[in-house]
Amino acid sequence: MSTPSKKALVIGAGFAGLSVATFLAKKGWSVTIIEKHNLPGGRARKFEAQGFTFDMGPSWYWMPDVFERYFAAFGKKVSDFYQLKRLDPSYRVYFDQTHWDMPANYTELAALLESVEPGAAKALDQFMEEAKYKYDIGVGKLVHQPGISLKEFIDIDLIKGVFKLDVFQSMKKHVARFFKHPYIQTLMEFPVLFLGALPQNTPALYSLMNYADIKGGTWYPEFGMYSIVQAMYDTAIAQGVQFYFNEEALQIEVVNGIAKSCLTKSSVTGEQKHYEFDVIIGAGDYHHIETKLLTSKYQSYTTSYWETRTMAPSSILYYVGLNKKLTGVTHHSLFFDTDFGLHGKEIYTEPSWPTKPLFYASVPSVTDPTVAPIGSENLFLLIPVAAGLEGDTEEVREKYFQELIARLEQRWGQSIADHIVYKRSYAVSDFISDYHSFKGNAYGLANTLLQTAILKPSCKSKKVNNLYYTGQLTVPGPGVPPSLISGEVVAELIDKKYINLQPTHV
């Protein structure tokens, strides 16, 4: 007779939920995932409309090594699931008067920088050497720590290199030390925006993101970002993970500091169920699980703790279908053609709807003909806005949409408005209703100095012995690669702790 497995229940089938589930299943656990939507992927879900296929959230595939490492843990390669194409140019940046295409080739990039700032090519070499060190230590070691205790960081390499990691210097100052030209500074500061805070509030440790950008490259998985979700879902099924979709976790019942069961409700039938388990993992938004599924006695953090966190921004998104091909556009375009200082202030220090927003445009159909009907273009637009903004109305969304389309027509020199055949907007209130997102954050908790490693919401509950958390509000932080790592780290932590557990629920 085979030994019964220990049981884990995972709330949420985003990247982190899929990751923790697959790793625990591989370690022999019996794993069940409850997901409120009808498909896995969370913020990276997709939808189809009028022949267009839209990735709903992430569109930048960076750090291919992290994905390779994930699938290798299950004896697979990325290419067993999807093919990757390196984009060249990696992306285009629009400044006030001009634009730059970021060459994938390092020598060409160095020449571009040198052309506007003599000495910048040499400075780039030095900058990248430091960034590589941080990437090797940061992604190789630091992000794999659960952030439970300072002892995790007592490592001879870390201690020797502590100053080289630049934890206490801001990214803004760090970049300014190497480059003077404002366009180069913008370019070098951009990658840390993925981590949810401004360069002046992000430790220069995260210049590891420049290494990811410039050396690691910008890639596109065939058929879109959802290919990653599909591949992880297939991996989970192969590992025996059980999924229940359209089912929302409503309550975690705790007795004497031990979570005993989870109450769920089906959005299709209204049926309620109780799941029992040895360990439960919250892979939905941390704040929601803490404050809505647990009674206050078992919450690790107070209301004022949450209110004082720096959340990553929310976003206004537009999924647009055009009935013509655009000319001369790139897959990714960043519009840094307005005042970044003002927009940054309107996101972080004086939260308000942006006066003249910076924005991002993606046209994946430039690379992938399968995401739009023949002769059509798939356009995704994103404006970062402050988390927690009130007044997310149709009028507000429409105002910004008209503004963005006008700016695109002007910068791209072609008509767009007359060719829109499909449009859907998605903003703060959708993040809240779809994901129970705290203040409508789009990508979690920002990676500021005071919200790094052990200073993040802990991946292990402080009050409930067998409750863990994974995903973009805990270690290591926002983004697809960190979410994959988060699941792995938490699975490791759980499995170590419960190594000798005799299953109680069989």
Ligand SMILES: Cc1cc2nc3c(=O)[nH]c(=O)nc-3n(C[C@H](O)[C@H](O)[C@H](O)COP(=O)(O)OP(=O)(O)OC[C@H]3O[C@@H](n4cnc5c(N)ncnc54)[C@H](O)[C@@H]3O)c2cc1C
């Ligand atoms: C617009 C946008 C653009 C982005 N761009 C990029 C990018 O280009 N590159 C990149 O690397 N990262 C990007 N990110 C960040 C990245 O997508 C996220 O960090 C990552 O997907 C978070 O994964 P997660 O598993 O932590 O959370 P989620 O994806 O939010 O998954 C949580 C899941 O839990 C479910 N859930 C919540 N509560 C419950 C409940 N009570 N019961 C049952 N289920 C529940 C939710 O439905 C969801 O499926 C972007 C994010 C957004 C929103």
